[in-house]
Amino acid sequence: SSVFAALAQAPEDPILGVTVAYNKDPSPVKVNLGVGAYRTEEGKPLVLNVVRRAEQMLINNPSRVKEYLPITGLAEFNKLSAKLIFGADSPAIQENRVTTVQCLSGTGSLRVGGEFLARHYHERTIYIPQPTWGNHPKVFTLSGLTVRSYRYYDPATRGLDFKGLLEDLSSAPLGSIVLLHACAHNPTGVDPTIDQWEQIRQLMRSKSLLPFFDSAYQGFASGSLDKDAQSVRMFVADGGELLMAQSYAKNMGLYGERVGALSIVCGSADVAVRVESILKLVIRPMYSNPPLHGPSIVATILKDSEMFNEWTLELKAMADRIISMRQQLFDALKSRGTPGDWSHIIKQIGMFTFTGLNSDQVAFMRQEYHIYMTSDGRISMAGLSTRTVPHLADAIHAAVT
Numbered sequence: 001s002s003v004f005a006a007l008a009q010a011p012e013d014p015i016l017g018v019t020v021a022y023n024k025d026p027s028p029v030k031v032n033l034g035v036g037a038y039r040t041e042e043g044k045p046l047v048l049n050v051v052r053r054a055e056q057m058l059i060n061n062p063s064r065v066k067e068y069l070p071i072t073g074l075a076e077f078n079k080l081s082a083k084l085i086f087g088a089d090s091p092a093i094q095e096n097r098v099t100t101v102q103c104l105s106g107t108g109s110l111r112v113g114g115e116f117l118a119r120h121y122h123e124r125t126i127y128i129p130q131p132t133w134g135n136h137p138k139v140f141t142l143s144g145l146t147v148r149s150y151r152y153y154d155p156a157t158r159g160l161d162f163k164g165l166l167e168d169l170s171s172a173p174l175g176s177i178v179l180l181h182a183c184a185h186n187p188t189g190v191d192p193t194i195d196q197w198e199q200i201r202q203l204m205r206s207k208s209l210l211p212f213f214d215s216a217y218q219g220f221a222s223g224s225l226d227k228d229a230q231s232v233r234m235f236v237a238d239g240g241e242l243l244m245a246q247s248y249a250k251n252m253g254l255y256g257e258r259v260g261a262l263s264i265v266c267g268s269a270d271v272a273v274r275v276e277s278i279l280k281l282v283i284r285p286m287y288s289n290p291p292l293h294g295p296s297i298v299a300t301i302l303k304d305s306e307m308f309n310e311w312t313l314e315l316k317a318m319a320d321r322i323i324s325m326r327q328q329l330f331d332a333l334k335s336r337g338t339p340g341d342w343s344h345i346i347k348q349i350g351m352f353t354f355t356g357l358n359s360d361q362v363a364f365m366r367q368e369y370h371i372y373m374t375s376d377g378r379i380s381m382a383g384l385s386t387r388t389v390p391h392l393a394d395a396i397h398a399a400v401t
């Protein structure tokens with residue numbers, strides 16, 4: 001007998017469980033469009049050349065040891081991460097108002113931020129977009145925050161429900177926390193325009209709503225690191241405070257290294273120092289201190305201008321391949337005369353297309369065509385290749401006719 005005998009089998013994760021099902025499928029024509037992990041034209045995971053070079057340099061460095069990092073992580077990595085997202089010329093960085101702690105990728109950064117806010121911020125409510133990344137509500141609920149939604153996506157236009165967004169944020173209690181996707185909104189691929197971001201910023205500052213940015217795709221949406229950070233930099237430029245979770249999983253291909261950072265932009269340098277001391281109280285009992293290898297790769301690349309440039313070229317190549325998959329899928333559906341308007345496939349940006357297919361159609365496509373995608377109709381464009389686009393187009397065509 002077991003003391004755990006009463007436990008019931010838990011369901012698979014809605015996103016990562018798709019890969020579990022995909023791996024079990026023996027079909028030679030199966031395609032995994034679930035998890036947002038980049039694949040090459042050959043359908044293989046990609047280790048960036050610049051990452052391999054950085055790792056070789058680290059291995060060849062005889063003085064490299066495996067000591068504990070400080071609770072806040074690799075200091076050089078933290079500084080470089082803040083510069084990457086806020087900009088080298090950021091006034092907040094010049095004024096020492098930014099504290100950055102290395103965390104376990106994007107998820108870990110969101111969780112440490114959530115735990116910090118639940119214990120040390122006066123408002124316990126966080127507003128997250130509807131829809132949003134499936135893990136967001138769980139991360140913040142388990143952090144101890146109360147999760148509410150703000151309207152974000154309009155199924156009718158397959159675009160932003162900007163009116164609903166402004167109404168919901170206008171009626172949020174003063175000081176509420178608001179989760180914002182910095183770029184490449186997951187799962188919809190729909191981002192506010194710069195003008196809309198400015199209206200969101202003004203509204204939020206007028207009600208002292210606390211921005212919590214999640215940047216998991218910087219450089220992946222437009223191919224430009226700076227362009228994809230514009231929304232964040234507008235908020236920092238007004239001198240206000242915010243939280244920022246960064247992930248290097250996608251834009252540097254460091255998925256399994258779990259490399260990320262949480263930055264908090266504070267009103268003054270001495271507040272930033274105190275905030276960092278409190279973040280250490282959150283991290284120490286959670287995992288004590290973060291891994292060494294991943295941030296060492298990132299720091300090696302970010303601090304060397306030649307390697308940084310090589311990274312931007314490889315990053316743009318990934319972004320461009322995803323954009324070409326959008327065009328190819330759109331063209332394939334057009335050539336089949338598939339009923340419906342599919343222009344959102346080329347209008348949306350980032351890793352995902354929010355197709356508008358319902359869960360029955362998704363289930364049909366899995367059964368009959370071995371297409372694996374999340375039940376909300378999201379497909380990871382990075383999982384497609386020129387070879388598999390026709391198969392996906394056939395499946396969508398069959399699902400909607």
Ligand SMILES: Cc1ncc(COP(=O)(O)O)c(CN[C@@](C)(CC(=O)O)C(=O)O)c1O
Nearest residue numbers: 015035036105106107133186214216247249
């Ligand atoms: C908006 C957003 N934030 C944070 C993360 C966390 O990434 P990290 O912890 O690996 O850095 C993801 C990853 N979302 C993926 C790509 C993978 C996943 O679900 O974990 C997705 O398929 O949506 C994300 O899409």
